[in-house]
């Protein structure tokens with residue numbers, strides 16, 4: 001599923017059409033919400049004034065209204081963070097809990113994300129949900145990693161492909177590697193990071209490159225082979241606008257996911273698919 005337009009040099013830029021993927025997920029969510037006898041509820045807990053977090057929460061609010069899902073933001077102090085999560089865990093009217101990053105100073109991610117009950121962990125960051133991935137159990141996979149898998153499944157046969165993931169975060173790089181290794185997907189995966197030697201050599205030898213480093217325009221044209229598929233997971237706020245981790249020149253030789261309008265909107269659509277899935281499982 002790709003769209004294309006003329007590049008400056010007369011070649012054709014092939015962007016991967018993420019909008020249709022996000023749209024179809026949202027249509028499915030809307031239908032499933034309407035089948036429930038109650039309105040599902042997502043609560044997002046935030047502990048900082050980080051601007052990109054605020055932007056993401058605004059996107060969540062808009063999407064929740066569009067999908068008919070109740071949405072609440074709870075701003076809490078570091079001292080009350082865990083007790084807030086404990087209350088939400090017990091609240092039968094809350095189906096999904098999202099914990100915004102970055103966490104306030106001094107809070108341990110493992111401790112905080114473990115306080116989100118597995119059955120309400122709609123972002124898939126509870127260590128138990130992450131551990132299930134090792135067994136091929138993807139009840140609540142991390143949304144961004146799942147979004148990348150959906151994009152790849154829409155544009156190519158993953159089996160046997162050489163995939164390089166640049167970035168080894170707990171919520172994207174590492175779980176995505178496990179998900180692509182799963183039987184039935186069968187990719188050959190390399191995970192690179194800030195200490196990797198000869199990164200360009202590795203990425204140039206790859207059929208698929210996934211970039212999730214949080215550095216604007218990080219992946220350059222000379223780091224990608226002609227005809228590769230490049231998934232840009234980055235979402236960086238630079239000079240008042242969003243841009244990705246992939247330099248625009250890469251579009252001249254590879255199929256690329258755009259930013260904005262790429263993986264990010266599929267990620268959010270999947271967050272809400274997890275909310276309605278959590279609600280369906282909790283009502284049963």
Ligand SMILES: Nc1nc2c(c(=O)[nH]1)N[C@@H](CN(C=O)c1ccc(C(=O)N[C@@H](CCC(=O)O)C(=O)O)cc1)CN2
Pocket residue numbers: 052053055056059060098099100101102123235259260261262263264265268
């Ligand atoms: N627990 C989490 N906390 C935060 C996340 C996250 O994914 N999980 N994201 C960061 C900020 N961020 C990415 O680093 C981010 C900022 C803004 C958006 C956003 O507006 N997304 C739009 C779509 C954008 C696009 O089309 O690409 C949307 O969702 O509609 C997403 C992520 C903050 N904390």
